[in-house]
Amino acid sequence: MNIKEFKKRLSSIKGEIRYGEPMKNHTSFKIGGPADIMVFPQDLQDLANLLHIADEEKVSLFILGKGSNILVKDGGVRGIVVNLQRFDKIMIESEDENGEAVIFAEAGVNLSRLLNFTASHGLTGLEFTAGIPGSVGGAVFMNAGSFDGEIKDVLKQVRMMDLKGNVIEIDREDIKFSYRTAKLPKGIILGGSFALHKNNSKKIKDKITTLTGRRKEKQPIGVPSAGSVFKNPAAGFAGALIESAGLKGYRIGDAEVSEKHANFIVNKGRAIAKDVISLINLIKEKVKKEKGVALKLEIKIIGRD
Numbered sequence: 001m002n003i004k005e006f007k008k009r010l011s012s013i014k015g016e017i018r019y020g021e022p023m024k025n026h027t028s029f030k031i032g033g034p035a036d037i038m039v040f041p042q043d044l045q046d047l048a049n050l051l052h053i054a055d056e057e058k059v060s061l062f063i064l065g066k067g068s069n070i071l072v073k074d075g076g077v078r079g080i081v082v083n084l085q086r087f088d089k090i091m092i093e094s095e096d097e098n099g100e101a102v103i104f105a106e107a108g109v110n111l112s113r114l115l116n117f118t119a120s121h122g123l124t125g126l127e128f129t130a131g132i133p134g135s136v137g138g139a140v141f142m143n144a145g146s147f148d149g150e151i152k153d154v155l156k157q158v159r160m161m162d163l164k165g166n167v168i169e170i171d172r173e174d175i176k177f178s179y180r181t182a183k184l185p186k187g188i189i190l191g192g193s194f195a196l197h198k199n200n201s202k203k204i205k206d207k208i209t210t211l212t213g214r215r216k217e218k219q220p221i222g223v224p225s226a227g228s229v230f231k232n233p234a235a236g237f238a239g240a241l242i243e244s245a246g247l248k249g250y251r252i253g254d255a256e257v258s259e260k261h262a263n264f265i266v267n268k269g270r271a272i273a274k275d276v277i278s279l280i281n282l283i284k285e286k287v288k289k290e291k292g293v294a295l296k297l298e299i300k301i302i303g304r305d
Contacts, residue, residue: 015042023072030224032072035081048165065135073273073303084108099198106191107137119204125154125196130208131215137189143182152177157193220258224267230295239263245286252279
C-alpha cells in the first residue's frame with residue numbers, strides 16, 4: 001500500500017484519520033502495536049465511501065468497537081482499522097399500551113451506557129449485560145452474555161452495511177446463534193434493535209447493582225484485560241479447569257492469569273501481546289494434558305508479530 005497515494009484517496013472521508021495509531025490506546029487490554037491507518041467515519045456515507053476505497057485499493061479493513069474482546073499483536077494491524085465510536089445514538093423506536101418497547105442502539109454505543117438508558121426509561125431485558133465491557137456492535141457480533149441471559153434473548157433486528165455499501169436489516173429469526181457467536185452475512189454491524197418491556201425503574205436499577213456487584217466479586221474488574229479468554233467447554237467452566245491445573249496467578253512478563261478468576265489474563269502494567277500469547281499456549285497445553293479438554297479461544301487475536 002502506497003501511503004502517499006492512499007492519503008489522496010482518503011481525502012473524501014469527512015471523519016478523522018490517524019496514521020500509525022497505537023492500538024493499545026483502543027483496547028481494554030492496553031496492548032497492541034500501531035494500526036497503519038485508523039479511520040473514524042462520521043456517518044453512513046463516510047463508511048460506504050471507505051468500503052468502496054478499500055475494495056478498489058485492495059486494502060484490508062478491521063472493524064473496531066470498544067476493543068474489549070481482542071488481543072492485538074505487537075506488530076500492529078495492517079490496512080485500515082475502522083473505529084465506530086461516532087456511531088453512538090440510542091433511540092426508542094416504538095412503545096405500546098402493553099408496555100412492550102423496541103429500542104435501537106448504534107454499534108458504537110457502550111453497553112453500560114445502553115443499560116443506563118434502558119434503566120432510566122424503566123425498560124427491562126438488558127440487565128444481564130451489567131458489567132460486560134464493550135459496544136453494541138461487538139455484543140451482537142459475539143452474542144455476548146452471562147449466566148443471566150444472552151443478546152439473542154432480546155435482539156429483534158440487526159442493521160448492517162454490506163460490502164457494497166448498502167444498508168440492510170436482518171431479523172432475529174434469520175440469524176443462527178450459538179455460544180458466543182452470531183452468524184451474520186459479511187459486512188459491518190451498524191446497530192441493533194432490542195425488544196424490551198416496561199418495569200419499575202428502581203427494581204431494574206437494583207438488579208443492575210446486584211449483578212454488577214456479583215461480577216466485581218468474581219472477576220478482575222478495573223484491571224486491563226480482554227474479558228474471558230476461553231469459551232466454556234460443553235461440560236464445566238474454563239476458569240475452573242485452569243485453576244485446577246494450578247495456573248491461577250501464573251505469570252509471563254506482565255501478563256498474569258488473574259488471581260480472582262482464572263479465565264482472565266490481566267495486564268499488570270507493561271504486558272505485551274507476545275507474553276499473553278505465550279501464556280495462552282501454556283494454558284491450552286496444560287489443561288489438555290492434565291484435564292483432557294481442548295480449550296477454545298473466546299477472544300480474537302489480530303495483527304502481525
